[in-house]
Amino acid sequence: MLRPSRTLPADGPVLDLLAPRVADVGMAVARLLPSARRRAIGPWVFVDHFGPVSTEAPIEVPPHPHTGLSTVTWLFEGSGFHRDSLGSAQALRVGEVAWMTAGHGIAHSEVMPAGRLHGVQLWVALPPDQRDRPPSFEHHADLPAFAVPGAEGTVFAGSLGGVTAPVTTHTPLVGADLRIEGEAVFPTDPTWEHGLLGVEGQVTVDGPVPSGHLAYLGVGRPWVRIRGSGRVILLGGPPYPEPLLLWWNFVVGDASALERARSDWDAHSPRFGPVAHPGPASRLEAPPLPR
Ligand code: MN
Numbered sequence: 001m002l003r004p005s006r007t008l009p010a011d012g013p014v015l016d017l018l019a020p021r022v023a024d025v026g027m028a029v030a031r032l033l034p035s036a037r038r039r040a041i042g043p044w045v046f047v048d049h050f051g052p053v054s055t056e057a058p059i060e061v062p063p064h065p066h067t068g069l070s071t072v073t074w075l076f077e078g079s080g081f082h083r084d085s086l087g088s089a090q091a092l093r094v095g096e097v098a099w100m101t102a103g104h105g106i107a108h109s110e111v112m113p114a115g116r117l118h119g120v121q122l123w124v125a126l127p128p129d130q131r132d133r134p135p136s137f138e139h140h141a142d143l144p145a146f147a148v149p150g151a152e153g154t155v156f157a158g159s160l161g162g163v164t165a166p167v168t169t170h171t172p173l174v175g176a177d178l179r180i181e182g183e184a185v186f187p188t189d190p191t192w193e194h195g196l197l198g199v200e201g202q203v204t205v206d207g208p209v210p211s212g213h214l215a216y217l218g219v220g221r222p223w224v225r226i227r228g229s230g231r232v233i234l235l236g237g238p239p240y241p242e243p244l245l246l247w248w249n250f251v252v253g254d255a256s257a258l259e260r261a262r263s264d265w266d267a268h269s270p271r272f273g274p275v276a277h278p279g280p281a282s283r284l285e286a287p288p289l290p291r
Helices: 255-266
Strands: 013-018 021-024 028-033 044-055 059-066 069-077 079-084 089-093 097-101 106-112 115-125 136-140 145-148 151-160 174-187 193-205 207-209 214-218 223-237 245-247 250-252
Touching (some): 044 069, 044 193, 044 223, 069 079, 069 089, 069 151, 069 174, 079 097, 115 223, 145 174, 151 223, 245 255
Antiparallel strands (some): 013 214, 021 028, 059 106, 069 097, 079 089, 079 106, 097 136, 145 151, 193 207, 193 223, 245 250
């Protein structure tokens, strides 16, 4: 049976560059988390970076389930359309956040039209006492933009330097899209872990953070100083408080909860519910559980 992964934080500031690996989600994407060396950065447990590409056909992710986490797709270019088993049907544009909290269970689908596409898909593990909360979905088109010396940006989840996103989250965290030009210093909580995804250009934090790489910055930083010219995603939060069990699309508390989530999806249980996804009926089937 699958063993939970320890997600121990570093005991101080570090610069550990996590290289992308190719994953297939209906298109080739660069997966940064989970990685062999690191399972999480604070509550952030999944980071996929897709594009920039020009696609010739729509990208379709058919209905599939989630438990125990929140998902967010954050676009730099392109657009998407989200549908879920709560009845949500929501267009997603650049600069908007669609925040889906699975809790005990939800199913959803996503479609990205043909054309330019560039963005990230991120997951946040719910804290243990919120893992089985009712599912919910929020969309926000009006997010706080800010400018400081050397940078401008948008906070799309949690708080950074007193700028707070209107998204309902169940654990302290930060998710921010930053454009750096020169040198910028961001106040951070030294008890939190932080990470920086290089999106475009050339920036350094202690050392270079190449585009397409995820720098794990450890804990113990009262500020994060970023230099250079480029675009980055800053992620952070308190280290996850217990060993993390993430398998396929599920964050769960133990192996029996994982087996139950998988068999409930197999059995078309109302726990996940139908998604009004257009076109031929299709759904993603769960892979076999590891032995
Ligand atoms: Mn999903």
